[in-house]
Structure formats: C-alpha cells, structure tokens
Amino acid sequence: MRSTRTxxxxxxxxxxxxxxxxxxxxxxxxxxxxxxxxxxLSGSRKVINLAxxxxxxxxxxxxxxxxxxxxxxxxxxxxxxxxxQDSLQAVDRGRAAVMEKWQEAARKRSTRGYAIEPDQGGARxxxxxxxxxxxxxxxPWYLAERxxxxxxxxxxxxxxxxxxxxLETGQSLPIAAxxxxxxxxxxxxxxxxxxxxxxxEQHRDSGELRNARLIRFEDYRPAFDPxxxxxxxxxxxxAWRDIDDPVAWxxxxxxx
Amino acid sequence: xxxxxxxxxxxxxxxAKRDRPQHAVARNYFRYCLDAGIPLYLSPLxxxxx
Numbered sequence: 047m048r049s050t051r052t053x054x055x056x057x058x059x060x061x062x063x064x065x066x067x068x069x070x071x072x073x074x075x076x077x078x079x080x081x082x083x084x085x086x087l088s089g090s091r092k093v094i095n096l097a098x099x100x101x102x103x104x105x106x107x108x109x110x111x112x113x114x115x116x117x118x119x120x121x122x123x124x125x126x127x128x129x130x131q132d133s134l135q136a137v138d139r140g141r142a143a144v145m146e147k148w149q150e151a152a153r154k155r156s157t158r159g160y161a162i163e164p165d166q167g168g169a170r171x172x173x174x175x176x177x178x179x180x181x182x183x184x185x186p187w188y189l190a191e192r193x194x195x196x197x198x199x200x201x202x203x204x205x206x207x208x209x210x211x212x213l214e215t216g217q218s219l220p221i222a223a224x225x226x227x228x229x230x231x232x233x234x235x236x237x238x239x240x241x242x243x244x245x246x247e248q249h250r251d252s253g254e255l256r257n258a259r260l261i262r263f264e265d266y267r268p269a270f271d272p273x274x275x276x277x278x279x280x281x282x283x284x285a286w287r288d289i290d291d292p293v294a295w296x297x298x299x300x301x302x
Numbered sequence: 303x304x305x306x307x308x309x310x311x312x313x314x315x316x317x318a319k320r321d322r323p324q325h326a327v328a329r330n331y332f333r334y335c336l337d338a339g340i341p342l343y344l345s346p347l348x349x350x351x352x
Contacts, residue, residue: 214305270337
C-alpha cells in the first residue's frame, strides 16, 4: 500500500486587533491563500490532483492540514531544499513562485507570516519579514533541462522511486522519478541505452550533474530510413535551391 | 560508447541539397553515424542558420 504523509500550511496575520483564524478571516485572503497552497502542492508539473486530498481547516493562526499526500513526489525533495533560504533555484518553479509571493507579502506587512510543517519530523519552513527566500545567484549550481543519454541499470524503489543512468561521461546519475512515470512506462528499458529529458542542477565549471528529476523518457531509436531521408533531401534541395554556394552563404551569415 | 559528432551548417546543407558535390559523402557519414550509434549534436547556431 502506498505510503502517505500530512502537511500543514499556516498563515499568520491580523485583521484589526484580532488574529486571523478559521472564525476570522477575510474572503480575499482566504481565497488567495487557498490558491497559493494549491499551487505549492501541485507544483508547475501538476503532479497531484488536489481534489483527491482532504483538507482540514484549523486554528493556528489559520491552518490548512492536507493529508493523504503520496510520499514519493518531488514536493518532499523541495521541502528539504527549502531549509536553505537561497534555494529557490533548486525547487520546482511553481513552488518557488509561491515562496517569492509569500516572502514579498511578509516583507510588506509585518504581521504577515507563513509556515509549512511536514510530518515525520520534517523541518518547519517559515517565511517572515526576517527571512530572505531567494534564488541563489551566487551558487555555482544552476538549474537546467537536459537530454541525457546513457545506460539504465536500475529502476524503481519503494520510498524514493528513481532510475540510475550510467552517462557517457562516466558519471553515474540517480534521477528521481514518480511512481507513475515508472509504472506507466510500457517499455522495459533496463540495461538499455536510453534518452531521457530531465531537470537537473549542473555545475557551471565542472559540468557535473546532481538532483536530477525525470521529465520523460524519449522515444529514441536512431536508424537510417531511406524513404524519410529521400523526403528530407527533396525538401532540403527545394529550400536551398537559390543558394549556389552554401559555404560562402554560411561565411557571409557569420560576418565574413 | 562514442563521444559523438557536432554537425555544422555546411554539413547540414550538403546533406540536404542533392546537387552539392559532396552530398553522397555527407549521406554516407550520416548513415554510418546512425548505424554505429554515434550521437549527433547540433549547436543552436547551426539550427538557426539551417
């Protein structure tokens, strides 16, 4: 049976003299906060269907407690990354956008604050006027999307599903995946050469990769097809018919 | 495992244009790379020019 976890989102503020609570919250604030919590949970890739998870509204100052969350989605990886305040470049861009909104709101209004509390002893994430959640522009690691080709030698996992790829560079790279991505893939790719699209952190100097997440497996079977090649030549010959000397043309494009 | 080939614009044009003198050579190189599993790469500049 699939393991699930609970996450608490807390909003702190005041309406007049009163603390925001389930019995005292303005409709615009409630609507906005619910949307932001939803965006944070699902991330930019909409990894979960929000309709499937029960939400309890609690005192605290104002709290949404979301239960039944799968424990194998990238949400938990992002929460671990958010222990560092200069980590927004390392988390899902949808979640980073919510964190930026919360940080800006907390700076503008001294009574406003936010917290995210994972269960199972996960670190509490706080956003207040004193915190400074930001993109770590000084970090040598930058977030990129890459096509990676390599030999897949491991796939699966109970708590943290992933695949392991032996890259052409020699680096062995674990790539986080969702249970659905692996379960729904119809091909047996184990011990095969594969091409995958990933989001990954890459070191600007060494080129080393880390914290990769699978976006998708690519259909990659390079083979020469005479018919398709003939069609390509037909189209290419027509497209370049007015260029007598392509070498001179390229040189000219590059400024002589 | 092979490191791969970076294809320049002139190669792409020669591969695509039937009346280029080296068209058959380019075709043979292309086919050889595919058959041998040699990865082919394109730079953004070559894609833009082509």
